[in-house]
């Protein structure tokens with residue numbers, strides 16, 4: 001299958017919420033030596049965007065979002081080893097604590113950023129979803145992390161990114177860590193407003209920014 005056809009089929013598998021089809025397609029893609037990240041960013045993710053738009057227009061409903069999420073997660077699980085390939089040869093670049101902020105259960109983007117940071121050579125501590133501010137503080141203290149990744153997909157939860165930054169400051173840890181935010185409703189302007197160190201648009205961007213934030217220390 002040609003790359004363009006594969007990418008379009010991957011988007012369809014996510015739109016249809018079909019984990020088996022998504023898995024089968026990424027397996028075919030890997031066998032044909034296609035770039036795993038391109039399969040995610042140019043195939044699976046555009047499918048998610050279509051589902052998100054349909055949901056906003058009330059053309060589909062929560063169970064559809066759930067099934068699309070399952071399709072994307074199943075495909076990423078197959079791609080994970082290929083995404084992390086080469087990791088063993090690298091030394092640890094830094095320690096990252098990453099999570100989706102309080103009130104928000106969107107997991108996929110955060111998981112993908114964690115995977116790519118780990119592939120870059122970061123030691124990643126993924127706190128999961130719906131993570132209270134105090135948990136981020138505790139994890140930074142316990143792990144000695146030098147970078148925090150905060151994910152928020154809802155306009156109602158992005159303010160909790162600010163809450164984490166304030167909690168880090170109150171605990172006297174803000175000077176010790178860089179904070180990188182991300183998620184659909186966030187922006188570089190929002191990052192500036194809440195005094196985060198950077199905003200990342202996608203996982204590739206996050207890996208590049210994480211490297212430069214740590215190098216600038």
Ligand code: HCB
Pocket residue numbers: 045048049050051052053055056062065066068069103104105106107108109110112113148149150151152153154155156180181182183184185200201202203204206
């Ligand atoms: Co959800 N949802 N959802 N959802 N959802 C969105 C986010 C909407 C935009 C859909 C829409 O209306 N168009 C919308 C938010 C509107 C808004 O606030 N502006 C929305 C809504 C409203 C809701 C509920 C409130 C629906 C309801 O219950 N009425 C509910 C909220 C639950 C909660 O969190 N408390 C809800 C629930 C769900 C699920 C659980 C059914 C499901 C998630 C399943 C899962 O994660 N296991 C879901 C999904 C799948 C979506 C969409 C369709 C896809 C999200 C996704 O996984 N994208 C999403 C629409 C969309 O985003 N297009 C929709 C793919 C990943 C790869 O992209 O943007 O998450 P990403 O991450 C990128 C990028 O942002 C960046 O890099 C990542 C990788 O490239 N990044 C970071 C992310 N985090 C970073 C952190 C860093 O440090 C650096 C970079």
